[in-house]
């Protein structure tokens with residue numbers, strides 16, 4: 001499984017698909033969307049069956065022949081198969097990479113056990129098999145075979161959506177009205193024929209998209225800036241700059257939020273004992289707000305970083321589940337994975353929209369390898385913030401050391417070719433030996 005994406009060449013145009021979200025489907029006459037409501041559970045159930053099928057029995061195939069019975073038309077049936085294959089494919093990819101992480105962790109564990117360097121609290125990693133994804137909310141990724149988007153001729157609405165329903169002869173016509181800012185965004189652009197329909201508690205929502213061509217501006221010999229993603233510093237560059245942090249204000253907010261939820265849970269227990277039927281919910285609104293806020297701060301940090309490195313190309317890490325776990329140890333469980341994963345996504349997005357070359361590189365040992373002598377060792381990290389090489393004595397901020405390694409990995413074909421973590425470690429040890437010889441070490 002190769003995840004490395006082809007790097008776009010300088011001067012080449014890249015297609016960027018942009019989404020226009022949060023368009024509410026308006027109900028002009030009551031009950032108009034009832035036909036869509038009737039279709040939703042049938043579609044969801046069918047899609048779920050194919051998701052399970054593609055996750056457990058057969059390889060995901062968007063063009064698989066229909067094999068299940070349904071009330072839906074053949075066109076709708078094909079749309080469900082296509083969407084399910086996409087969901088199953090990304091589930092399989094994520095599961096495979098998590099499994100590889102587990103194998104790497106296990107190897108690490110046994111190695112440390114063999115040389116008696118195992119941490120007192122270390123436990124042998126266990127693989128927990130993943131559950132097949134469950135579709136909870138109706139989300140329909142429809143193409144023009146079932147939903148047609150037509151520009152409206154009169155000025156009251158912007159588009160009409162023509163939706164085929166369970167009833168063969170009946171087509172549902174739904175008007176679409178854009179907000180002013182949406183209208184500004186799509187002005188002069190060709191909106192894609194595929195649309196997404198989401199059913200929420202608040203009704204039906206439409207997502208449109210359009211393609212934009214962005215030319216890659218980065219010169220082929222542009223200097224590389226390595227970016228390390230983390231919690232203490234959202235972004236650290238190999239040029240020695242830090243952008244954004246989870247500590248300080250965000251952390252204070254998180255603590256307050258946790259305290260609030262603890263109180264609420266206590267109250268719930270107390271009320272439960274007293275036989276109160278309607279209990280206050282434990283999901284916290286401020287928690288949701290906090291997550292949004294963290295993401296905004298991440299976006300701001302990444303944005304600033306790109307602004308200050310205009311004529312460079314970017315190297316960043318493909319964060320694995322294991323790396324995220326390791327990096328996010330200080331963070332509350334519900335905050336960690338999703339927010340940390342948001343950083344590389346935001347880097348890729350920023351690069352794409354600015355036409356800047358960005359390359360994902362392998363993350364194995366990027367935080368343990370010494371950027372001077374290549375020696376890879378956990379012991380090089382006496383604490384979260386410090387890097388101090390046990391061989392050559394090189395000392396610097398841990399995130400900066402990682403960023404320097406990431407920078408160098410862009411043109412490192414030998415490292416990119418390594419099959420797993422063991423291979424990476426062997427390669428780094430080899431380089432360390434060469435470094436020693438060159439620098440006259442015994």
Ligand SMILES: [Zn+2]
Pocket residue numbers: 370371372373374375389390391392393394
């Ligand atoms: Zn060193």
